[in-house]
Amino acid sequence: MNMRTPLGRVRGLGSARTGTEEFWLQRMTAIAGIPLTIAGLFLVISLTGRGFSAVKTILGSPLVAVLLILFIIANVIHMKIGVQVVIEDYVHDKNQKVTLMIINTFFAWAIGLACIFAILKISFGV
Amino acid sequence: MAEAAQAPSKRPLSPHLQVYRLTLSMMMSGLHRITGLALVAGMVVLTWWLLAAAAGRNAYTTFEAFETSWIGRLILFGFSWAVLHHVLGGIRYLLWDLGIWIDNEEREWLIRANIVGSIACTILLWVILLLSGMR
Numbered sequence: 001m002n003m004r005t006p007l008g009r010v011r012g013l014g015s016a017r018t019g020t021e022e023f024w025l026q027r028m029t030a031i032a033g034i035p036l037t038i039a040g041l042f043l044v045i046s047l048t049g050r051g052f053s054a055v056k057t058i059l060g061s062p063l064v065a066v067l068l069i070l071f072i073i074a075n076v077i078h079m080k081i082g083v084q085v086v087i088e089d090y091v092h093d094k095n096q097k098v099t100l101m102i103i104n105t106f107f108a109w110a111i112g113l114a115c116i117f118a119i120l121k122i123s124f125g126v
Numbered sequence: 127m128a129e130a131a132q133a134p135s136k137r138p139l140s141p142h143l144q145v146y147r148l149t150l151s152m153m154m155s156g157l158h159r160i161t162g163l164a165l166v167a168g169m170v171v172l173t174w175w176l177l178a179a180a181a182g183r184n185a186y187t188t189f190e191a192f193e194t195s196w197i198g199r200l201i202l203f204g205f206s207w208a209v210l211h212h213v214l215g216g217i218r219y220l221l222w223d224l225g226i227w228i229d230n231e232e233r234e235w236l237i238r239a240n241i242v243g244s245i246a247c248t249i250l251l252w253v254i255l256l257l258s259g260m261r
Contacts, residue, residue, distance in 0.1 A: 082159075
């Protein structure tokens with residue numbers, strides 16, 4: 001039995017046998033984010049008020065820098081998908097939705113790139 | 127597309143949230159989204175922190191003056207709770223995805239464990255950091 005409505009058939013939209021990537025990626029980045037985020041939270045708070053030189057030395061050490069870059073990658077992807085889901089759920093006007101989706105994507109890339117660039121610059125000490 | 131938009135569908139829609147009695151798990155679902163959105167602002171502050179450290183001493187001094195002000199510390203405290211609440215809530219959803227602790231009674235205590243746990247972890251974190259000589 002064909003469960004599709006006449007309107008659905010005319011529009012020709014439906015399963016393209018993909019579409020669960022973001023569901024899966026959101027859970028993957030959540031799992032990665034658990035240890036990374038707890039470590040990151042400790043790092044940020046414990047470095048409060050330590051001064052430029054101390055912070056630069058600690059952020060520049062290879063282990064901290066690599067963990068911090070992993071933190072940024074996992075959480076920026078998670079943030080991008082999470083905000084996108086909120087937009088999809090609550091913004092119903094198509095133009096507004098598309099505009100916000102584009103802004104969200106640009107924002108995630110900008111934040112991710114800025115953070116990784118900053119960590120690398122601190123690490124390489126240029 | 128235009129024709130379709132002019133003729134509203136007569137097909138039944140699934141009822142929206144407001145027809146149901148408000149439950150703790152619904153409010154916690156909302157809070158998970160709210161803390162998630164708050165942490166977007168947290169990522170902006172984190173970016174400022176890293177860029178300031180990369181830019182040099184002057185930029186970092188400006189950031190640190192904000193961070194160590196009372197309002198900065200209050201924001202940091204708020205973010206630390208939001209992070210822990212969102213992480214614990216996320217673990218709860220991952221467990222439920224696997225079908226673990228999702229029965230009527232189990233899910234109610236898991237939700238309460240989320241609330242109590244995030245507050246307890248936040249206090250514990252700051253006690254540890256203050257005892258270890260935080261500046």
